[in-house]
Amino acid sequence: MISRRNFIKYTSGSTGLLLSGCYNKSFNSKSAHVVIIGGGYAGATAAKTIRMLDPMIKVTLIEPKTQYISCPGSNWVFAGLKAIDSLSFGYQNLSKHYGVKLIHDRVTDINPAKHLITLSNQQAIHYDRLIVSPGIDFKWDNIEGHDESSSHIIAHAWKAGTQTTLLNNQLKAMPDGGTVIICAPPNPFRCPPGPYERASMIAHYLKRHKPKSKILIIDPKSQFSKQALFIDGWERHYGYGTNNSMIKWLSVPDNPVIRVDVKNKIVETDFGDLFKADVLNYIPTQKAGYIAEITGLTNASGWCPIKHKTSESTLLSDIHVIGDAAIYSPLPKSAFAANSEAKMCAFAIVNLLNGTELIEPTWINTCYSLITENHGISINMVYKLDEQEKLIKVNGAGGVSKRLDKDSLALEAFYAKQWFDRISTDSFD
Ligand SMILES: Cc1cc2nc3c(=O)[nH]c(=O)nc-3n(C[C@H](O)[C@H](O)[C@H](O)COP(=O)(O)OP(=O)(O)OC[C@H]3O[C@@H](n4cnc5c(N)ncnc54)[C@H](O)[C@@H]3O)c2cc1C
Structure with a gap:
C-alpha cells in the first residue's frame, strides 16, 4: 500500500x-x-x-x-x-x-x-x-499623460473582462484603413507572447473585415518570445516584411514610449517621434x-x-x-x-x-499562441532546482514548434484550444 x-x-x-x-x-x-x-x-x-x-x-x-x-x-x-x-x-x-x-x-x-x-x-x-x-x-505613473483613469479610454486588456470588451468594441468601430497601435510592456510581464498573439488575432479580424488597416507594435524590447515563429506566421498570413504588411513591429529599446496623448491617441517616444492611432492598446509596465x-x-x-x-x-x-x-x-x-x-x-x-x-520540485510551462484560426505555435520547457537550489531549465527538455508544415501548424492550433479547456478544468473544476 x-x-x-x-x-x-x-x-x-x-x-x-x-x-x-x-x-x-x-x-x-x-x-x-x-x-x-x-x-x-x-x-x-x-x-x-x-x-x-x-x-x-x-x-x-x-x-x-x-x-x-x-x-x-x-x-x-x-x-x-x-x-x-x-x-x-x-x-x-x-x-x-x-x-x-x-x-x-x-x-x-x-x-x-x-x-x-x-x-x-x-x-x-x-x-x-x-x-x-x-x-x-500596473505601474501607472511610468509615463506622462496616462494613468489608471485613462484605461477607460485606452484599453490595456491585460486583465480580461470589461477591458477585453472595450478594446474589442473599439476595433469593431474602427473604420477600414485605420491604425491599431499596441504598446508592448517591458520585461518582466504577464504572458511574454501575449502582445504578439494579440497582434496576430487582430490582424486575423482586420484581414477579413477591414483589409486596408494596419497594426503597429511599439516595443521597448529588442526581441520577444517565439519571435521567429511569429514572424514566419506573419509572413505567411499578413504580408510581413513586404510594403503591404498588415503588421509592423517597431523595436525601440533606446527610444521607449514616454508620453501618451489619451484624447488624441498619440504615442510619443523618447526621441520625440509621434505615432497616431485610431485604436490604441497601451499595455502598462507591470x-x-x-x-x-x-x-x-x-x-x-x-x-x-x-x-x-x-x-x-x-x-x-x-x-x-x-x-x-x-x-x-x-x-x-x-x-x-x-x-x-x-x-x-x-x-x-x-x-x-x-x-x-x-x-524535489519540478515545473513545466507550455504556451500556445494562435496566428490564425488554423495556425498555432508553442513553446515548452521543464524546470528544476540545481544543487544550489537555483531554478534552472532542464537541458534538452522543451523547445518551440519544429514542424512548420500546414498540417502540423493546424494541429498546434487544435492543441491550443484543447489546452485552454484542460488548464481551466484542472484549475477551477
Ligand atoms: C492577453 C493575455 C493572454 C494570455 N494567454 C495565456 C496563455 O495562452 N497561456 C498561459 O499560460 N498564460 C496566458 N496568460 C497569462 C495568464 O493570464 C497569467 O499568467 C495567469 O492569469 C496568472 O495567474 P495568477 O493566479 O497568478 O493571477 P490572476 O489570474 O490574475 O489571478 C489573481 C487573482 O487574485 C485576485 N486578487 C488580487 N488582489 C486580491 C486581494 N487583495 N484579495 C483577494 N483576491 C485578490 C484577483 O481578483 C484575481 O482573480 C495570458 C495573459 C494575457 C494578459
Missing part, C-alpha cells in the same frame, strides 16, 4: 500530472488552516491540490469575484474565435468537490506577526500558512498585485522574491507567493506556470504542515 508520504513524494515528481476527482478522506494529519489570497490560475489550483493531498487541512480561498475571467483565450475574442462569456469560471466546484471554503471579498491587510489577514469588511482570519497569489498590477506590495512581500523590482523549493517568501515567513506576483524566472508569467507553481507549493505546504520531507 502506498503511504501518504510516498504518494506526495511520487506524484509530485510529475508536474504534468493533472489532478482530478474528489478528495480522499483517509489521510489523518493534524488540523491546520491555509488561507489563499486570490483565486486565479495559481490560487485556485493551490486550493484544490492541498485539499486533494490532505483533506484534514482546512483551506480558505479569498477572491472578490464570483466569476473568474481568464486572460488565456482573451486574445482570441478579437478574432471572433471565442466569446468573452466562454472565458468565465465559477468557484462552486472547488467548494463542492474539494471542500475549499470560499470567501468572496478582498484582503486589505496581512499581519505576519499574528498570522492574520484582514478582509475589506474588517473581519480578521487566522492562518497557519498563507498563500498570496494576487496576479499583477508589478505584483497591490496586496503583495503594501504588505512588504515585494522587493525593489516590484515582484515577490521567494525560495523556489517551497515558494515561501524570502521577506516574510509562513507566507508563500505563487503565480505572476512571484519571481519565478526563468519560468515565464503564464497560467500554465502558475498552475505548476501552485502544485509544487501545495506539496511543500502539505509536507511542511505534516513535518514530512520536502519533495
Whole structure:
C-alpha cells in the first residue's frame, strides 16, 4: 500500500500530472488552516491540490469575484474565435468537490506577526500558512499623460473582462484603413507572447473585415518570445516584411514610449517621434498585485522574491507567493506556470504542515499562441532546482514548434484550444 508520504513524494515528481476527482478522506494529519489570497490560475489550483493531498487541512480561498475571467483565450475574442462569456469560471466546484471554503471579498491587510489577514469588511482570519497569489498590477505613473483613469479610454486588456470588451468594441468601430497601435510592456510581464498573439488575432479580424488597416507594435524590447515563429506566421498570413504588411513591429529599446496623448491617441517616444492611432492598446509596465506590495512581500523590482523549493517568501515567513506576483524566472508569467507553481507549493505546504520531507520540485510551462484560426505555435520547457537550489531549465527538455508544415501548424492550433479547456478544468473544476 502506498503511504501518504510516498504518494506526495511520487506524484509530485510529475508536474504534468493533472489532478482530478474528489478528495480522499483517509489521510489523518493534524488540523491546520491555509488561507489563499486570490483565486486565479495559481490560487485556485493551490486550493484544490492541498485539499486533494490532505483533506484534514482546512483551506480558505479569498477572491472578490464570483466569476473568474481568464486572460488565456482573451486574445482570441478579437478574432471572433471565442466569446468573452466562454472565458468565465465559477468557484462552486472547488467548494463542492474539494471542500475549499470560499470567501468572496478582498484582503486589505496581512499581519505576519499574528498570522492574520484582514478582509475589506474588517473581519480578521487566522492562518497557519498563507498563500498570496494576487496576479499583477500596473505601474501607472511610468509615463506622462496616462494613468489608471485613462484605461477607460485606452484599453490595456491585460486583465480580461470589461477591458477585453472595450478594446474589442473599439476595433469593431474602427473604420477600414485605420491604425491599431499596441504598446508592448517591458520585461518582466504577464504572458511574454501575449502582445504578439494579440497582434496576430487582430490582424486575423482586420484581414477579413477591414483589409486596408494596419497594426503597429511599439516595443521597448529588442526581441520577444517565439519571435521567429511569429514572424514566419506573419509572413505567411499578413504580408510581413513586404510594403503591404498588415503588421509592423517597431523595436525601440533606446527610444521607449514616454508620453501618451489619451484624447488624441498619440504615442510619443523618447526621441520625440509621434505615432497616431485610431485604436490604441497601451499595455502598462507591470508589478505584483497591490496586496503583495503594501504588505512588504515585494522587493525593489516590484515582484515577490521567494525560495523556489517551497515558494515561501524570502521577506516574510509562513507566507508563500505563487503565480505572476512571484519571481519565478526563468519560468515565464503564464497560467500554465502558475498552475505548476501552485502544485509544487501545495506539496511543500502539505509536507511542511505534516513535518514530512520536502519533495524535489519540478515545473513545466507550455504556451500556445494562435496566428490564425488554423495556425498555432508553442513553446515548452521543464524546470528544476540545481544543487544550489537555483531554478534552472532542464537541458534538452522543451523547445518551440519544429514542424512548420500546414498540417502540423493546424494541429498546434487544435492543441491550443484543447489546452485552454484542460488548464481551466484542472484549475477551477
Ligand atoms: C492577453 C493575455 C493572454 C494570455 N494567454 C495565456 C496563455 O495562452 N497561456 C498561459 O499560460 N498564460 C496566458 N496568460 C497569462 C495568464 O493570464 C497569467 O499568467 C495567469 O492569469 C496568472 O495567474 P495568477 O493566479 O497568478 O493571477 P490572476 O489570474 O490574475 O489571478 C489573481 C487573482 O487574485 C485576485 N486578487 C488580487 N488582489 C486580491 C486581494 N487583495 N484579495 C483577494 N483576491 C485578490 C484577483 O481578483 C484575481 O482573480 C495570458 C495573459 C494575457 C494578459
